[in-house]
Amino acid sequence: MDVAAFPYYRDLIRVLVAKDFRVRYRSTVLGYAWSVLHPLAFAVVFFFVFKTVMRIEMPGYALFLITGLFPWQCFSNSLNASNFFFLGNGSLIKKVRFPRALLVLAGVLNDQIHFAISIPVVVAFMLCHRVYPSLCWLYGVPLLVAVQLLFTYALCLLVATLNVFFRDLERLTAIFTMILFYLTPIFYPATMIPAGFRWAFYLNPVAAIITAWRGLFLEGTVDLPCYGLALGFALAAFAVAQAVYGALEWRLAELV
Amino acid sequence: MSSDVAIRVREATKDYPGGSLTSGGVKDLLLHLPSHLRHRRQRKPFRALDRVSFEVRKGECFGIIGCNGSGKSTTLGLIAGVLRPSSGSVETHGRIAPLLELGAGFHPELSGRENIVLNGVLLGMTRRQVMERLGDIIAFSELSDFMERPLRVYSSGMVARLGFSVAVHLDPEILLIDEVLAVGDEAFMAKCFQKILDFRANGVTMVFVSHNMAAVELVCDRVALLDAGRLVAVDSPKPVIAEYRKSSRAVM
Numbered sequence: 336m337d338v339a340a341f342p343y344y345r346d347l348i349r350v351l352v353a354k355d356f357r358v359r360y361r362s363t364v365l366g367y368a369w370s371v372l373h374p375l376a377f378a379v380v381f382f383f384v385f386k387t388v389m390r391i392e393m394p395g396y397a398l399f400l401i402t403g404l405f406p407w408q409c410f411s412n413s414l415n416a417s418n419f420f421f422l423g424n425g426s427l428i429k430k431v432r433f434p435r436a437l438l439v440l441a442g443v444l445n446d447q448i449h450f451a452i453s454i455p456v457v458v459a460f461m462l463c464h465r466v467y468p469s470l471c472w473l474y475g476v477p478l479l480v481a482v483q484l485l486f487t488y489a490l491c492l493l494v495a496t497l498n499v500f501f502r503d504l505e506r507l508t509a510i511f512t513m514i515l516f517y518l519t520p521i522f523y524p525a526t527m528i529p530a531g532f533r534w535a536f537y538l539n540p541v542a543a544i545i546t547a548w549r550g551l552f553l554e555g556t557v558d559l560p561c562y563g564l565a566l567g568f569a570l571a572a573f574a575v576a577q578a579v580y581g582a583l584e585w586r587l588a589e590l591v
Numbered sequence: 592m593s594s595d596v597a598i599r600v601r602e603a604t605k606d607y608p609g610g611s612l613t614s615g616g617v618k619d620l621l622l623h624l625p626s627h628l629r630h631r632r633q634r635k636p637f638r639a640l641d642r643v644s645f646e647v648r649k650g651e652c653f654g655i656i657g658c659n660g661s662g663k664s665t666t667l668g669l670i671a672g673v674l675r676p677s678s679g680s681v682e683t684h685g686r687i688a689p690l691l692e693l694g695a696g697f698h699p700e701l702s703g704r705e706n707i708v709l710n711g712v713l714l715g716m717t718r719r720q721v722m723e724r725l726g727d728i729i730a731f732s733e734l735s736d737f738m739e740r741p742l743r744v745y746s747s748g749m750v751a752r753l754g755f756s757v758a759v760h761l762d763p764e765i766l767l768i769d770e771v772l773a774v775g776d777e778a779f780m781a782k783c784f785q786k787i788l789d790f791r792a793n794g795v796t797m798v799f800v801s802h803n804m805a806a807v808e809l810v811c812d813r814v815a816l817l818d819a820g821r822l823v824a825v826d827s828p829k830p831v832i833a834e835y836r837k838s839s840r841a842v843m
Contacts, residue, residue: 346718350709358700426695427713430769432672432687503616588673589607 344437351441356448370449371456374404381522393524395553398464402552403521403545405457409450410487410541411512413443417491418498418505425591435587436580439495443488447480457552469555476551482562483544486569493576496583499590521545540568597765597796598647598670602679605665605820606636639665641820642679649685650794654801654811654828656835661817663800667767670798685764685796688715690755699743703734703753706742710757724760732756733779752779759786765796784810804832 360366378400385391393399420439421428428435454476458468498504519541520528528536536542543565550558640662647653655663668674669681671689696713697706707728711721721728729735732752734745742750768787787810790797801807807814807828814831816824818838824831 343712343715343717346712349718350712354698354701354705354709357705358698361700429668429673430671430689430695431713431715433713433715501617501620503618507617585675588668 344434347433347437348441348444351438352444352448355441355445359449367452371453374401374408374453375456377404377408385522391523395464395466398460398466398553399524399549400522401457401460402549405450405453406483406545406548407516407519407521407541409446410483410544411516412449413446413487413491414494414508414512416442416446417494418508420491420495421499421587421591428591429588435584436492439492440488443484443491446487447484451480461552466553467555469551471555471557472551475557478557478562479544479547479551479565482547482565482569486540486544486565486572489569489572489576492580493572496576496580496587499587500583515539515541519545537564540565540572543568595649596646597649597651597684598653598798599682600646600666600669600679601644601681602642603640603644603666603669603676603681604638604642604678605640605662605669605674606638606677608636639820640669640676643817643820643822644679645815645822645825647796647798649796650791651813652791652797652799652811654799654807654814654831655817656801656804656807656814656832657817658839660819662820663817664769665820666817667769667798667800670765671767683765686715686762687765687767688758688761688763689767690758690769695754697742697750697754700741702741703732703738703745704729706753707757710754711760714758714761716761720762728756728760731759731782748776748779755779755783759783759790763795765798766790767798767800769800770802804835808832 359370365372378397381400381404382397386393386396417439420442421435424438461467494504494508498508518535519539520536525536525542525546543561547558547561547565550556550561643662643666645653655666657663665674667689669676670683671687672681672683696710698709701709704725707725708718708721711724711728712718716724729738732755734749734753734756737745737749742753745753784806787797791810797810799807799811811828813825814828815822816831816835823838824834
């Protein structure tokens with residue numbers, strides 16, 4: 336990367352994010368509602384299945400679901416879109432020289448922004464349950480968004496790059512996302528996992544991120560072990576993604 | 592390297608892998624791994640360019656002609672720096688602007704004005720530079736009445752006009768033009784052509800790929816003829832175009 340071109344890269348990210356943002360909110364009246372409705376619909380279904388039908392014993396289950404599903408939705412949206420960050424921009428990649436990773440960064444940033452502006456909806460549900468925002472949000476939220484952004488970006492960069500070479504990767508990503516959803520403590524608490532399987536929790540970066548969000552939203556605490564675990568995974572994923580992308584970037588224009 | 596050379600292509604060869612291990616996807620790779628590995632050596636790469644060498648001087652307008660698949664776009668890709676030669680080297684000196692196939696990087700739901708900003712930045716301007724030139728770009732496109740309307744209501748000719756208007760305001764030192772002059776109505780084409788001649792008069796280096804021989808002859812100082820990845824001739828336009836016509840007629 337060319338340091339002198341940083342102001343230009345900043346502008347490039349800005350117009351790419353602005354494009355997605357405008358497109359999302361212009362072509363539809365429900366723009367904002369859509370990004371909130373999806374996790375809310377999930378919450379209603381899971382509430383019905385587990386609270387009403389299976390009768391899980393857990394006070395405040397609705398809020399518990401919402402605080403897990405919103406960050407999950409943000410992550411899975413980026414992951415599923417990542418297949419097309421490069422493939423969908425073929426004509427640009429073939430003609431213009433710019434760091435291709437910025438396409439991924441812009442796409443991931445977009446979902447993070449949508450997540451950030453949906454936090455007030457989570458807060459509204461918190462207030463209904465008489466749970467109140469805490470002062471530690473001031474540093475806890477930006478820090479966690481940064482870690483989540485780094486991890487999501489790394490994973491998406493890896494998928495976006497490999498998908499140019501293996502075109503059926505998008506199907507595997509969809510299956511992987513579904514499996515990950517059920518194996519992550521989103522609609523059940525990590526404490527319910529039998530002790531024999533507890534180790535699996537520590538191998539799942541998304542579990543650490545979701546648990547950290549729950550700590551912020553429900554307890555008003557910064558769960559430092561989860562932050563550390565998530566950051567460790569994010570850095571490792573970033574190193575792998577950067578190595579793969581670095582080795583394959585020059586071939587993207589031949590294949591998209 | 593002498594200071595009056597803008598582009599130097601030296602013995603550049605570009606191979607595309609002839610169906611790689613990955614082209615069938617993950618499923619195919621895993622199911623047929625043994626046979627893939629066995630046949631790996633036998634797959635022949637496709638040679639798009641074969642030891643091509645030429646130089647373009649600063650301020651020169653250099654044409655590239657040849658039939659479809661002769662390697663013109665690959666050559667432009669190498670110069671633009673989006674492709675890497677398999678062997679040989681490509682050096683460029685100066686800010687490069689590619690004239691995209693029209694409408695690439697546009698979004699149908701955004702307004703004309705928003706698309707100008709998006710496209711201008713994608714093509715290499717900073718946001719501030721685009722804003723400074725916004726008035727000129729809109730004036731050049733003659734589409735000021737449509738600036739607030741989404742691009743999807745534009746006709747294809749209007750989209751082309753908008754694309755060309757952005758591209759000519761890039762202020763490049765090296766302009767790569769890949770068969771994009773056939774845009775808009777006659778009056779607008781004449782305007783585009785005039786703009787290209789202005790660039791030439793102002794000392795902008797241009798690489799001009801086209802099948803429009805009249806345009807090539809009018810604009811270019813020198814022309815290269817490519818045939819199946821090989822450089823057949825580099826000379827002033829008239830003899831090279833004559834040779835191209837002769838060889839394509841022989842095929843017919």
